[in-house]
Amino acid sequence: MRQPSSVSTRESRTNWTTRMEAVKAAIYLPENARVLMQAMQMGKVIPLTQGEVEIRSRVDPDSPQMQRAWEYWSRRAGMATGG
Secondary structure (H helix, E strand, C coil): CCCCCCCCCHHHHHHHHHHHHHHHHHHHHHHHHHHHHHHHHHCCCCCCCCHHHHHHHHCCCHHHHHHHHHHHHHHHHHCCCCC
């Protein structure tokens, strides 16, 4: 898997994170839309608070959890995951 090194520029890290987010969105957007539509049929949907969104967005793209997720999303998107 290709990723920025520890001495990478801020721009490279931003591009890597943006690419990772785009692939993640492509995988989860259809599923999330389906779940939201089903939830709306059941009643009022309560969105996450701003604080919950901020906590969720504090994910280190270099963490082992994100690397594992990236491999999963890459496979789902039909991308090679060679490292």
